[in-house]
Amino acid sequence: MGPELHTPFGIVRDRTWMVVNAEYHFLTQRRIPRMALICPEIDGAFLLVTAPDMAPLRVPIQPDLSTAKVVQSAVWSQEISGIDCGDEAGEWFSKFLEEPGLRLIYHPPEFAGRQLVERDAKVLKIKRKMWEDKDKCAFADAAPYQLLSEDSVAELSRHMDTPVPYLHFRPSILVNGCPPNNEDHWWRFRIGTSEFRATKQRCRCTLTTVDPQTGTFGRKDVLETLKKFRSNQSAEWDEVYKFGPLLAVDLGIDKTGTCSVGDIIVHLPDE
Structure with missing residues (x-):
């Protein structure tokens, strides 16, 4: 494997996509363990997502920020912005995870991450x-x-x-x-x-x-x-x-x- 580029908020493209519900609340395997069967990988200029009995999903990894839909979400009550990856991606995750209204959001490097705080x-x-x-x-x-x-x-x-x-x-x-x-x-x-x-x-x-x-x-x-x-x-x-x-x-x-x-x-x- 080639070198991984490390940034202040993690390995480039590692944990920068997130599945959310229709209200953009984050979802994890704690509630939907079936997520563990989803396999993401980088394929050129795309995020390639596969899962059992599903056609592959391809999501651009460099969306046009000037036209992208920017949304607000949160991780453990810490607000963070992201880009909605579109209806095709949302429908793919909704179908595989058997939950309506799901969306996929992306946090590009230009958004610079969220500040870490010590709880309590x-x-x-x-x-x-x-x-x-x-x-x-x-x-x-x-x-x-x-x-x-x-x-x-x-x-x-x-x-x-x-x-x-x-x-x-x-x-x-x-x-x-x-x-x-x-x-x-x-x-x-x-x-x-x-x-x-x-x-x-x-x-x-x-x-x-x-x-x-x-x-x-x-x-x-x-x-x-x-x-x-x-x-x-x-x-x-x-x-x-x-x-x-x-x-x-x-x-x-x-x-x-x-x-x-x-x-x-x-x-x-x-x-």
Whole structure:
């Protein structure tokens, strides 16, 4: 694979499209697990979307901003603008997900993302600020980047009767060659020419129970197992995690650049 370009609000074109309802409220696999069966990929100047028993959908990745329909949506109550990708795309998603009135929206680089904020910041006991003013996000849940090691997933699988693939956790950066859960302790590091900063561990939810092969809530054992041996044990972070199960780390970016498959992770001195 070629290099990925990294920006202040994530990998270019990663988590910059979002399915919404007729009122432009965001939808996720938490409510519609069948979404897991949808496969997007970049095909030249188009986003190519495929799903079982559906004709492929092609959506331009560079819409004309002067004529585009700009709409307002929100992710976890944080407002963010997007471009409505049109009726054909809306009808495609409505048909496959069996819900009327759905739309697909796109957040182009020119819109510059949404500012990240610390939820319930007044009650947090943590000693350092999680997000910098420069940290932004597009349609991702809570961070521009999520890093996970294959070694951590393998360690989780050792506690389970049926191994779990990393796809249950949807990382934007997947690494290997480190001890299990070692990424919990990383702070600043370089991959390729991009420099990242860890902000917090990722607290997992019911989305991890969606089986990406069937599009159903078929793997309740994933979350149940995580709760048994990966729950937060730090009093400093209890207002953030609520003793929730943790796997992977959320990242901000200090220097934009490129990353390629096979790049070595270089740890940087703390500032």
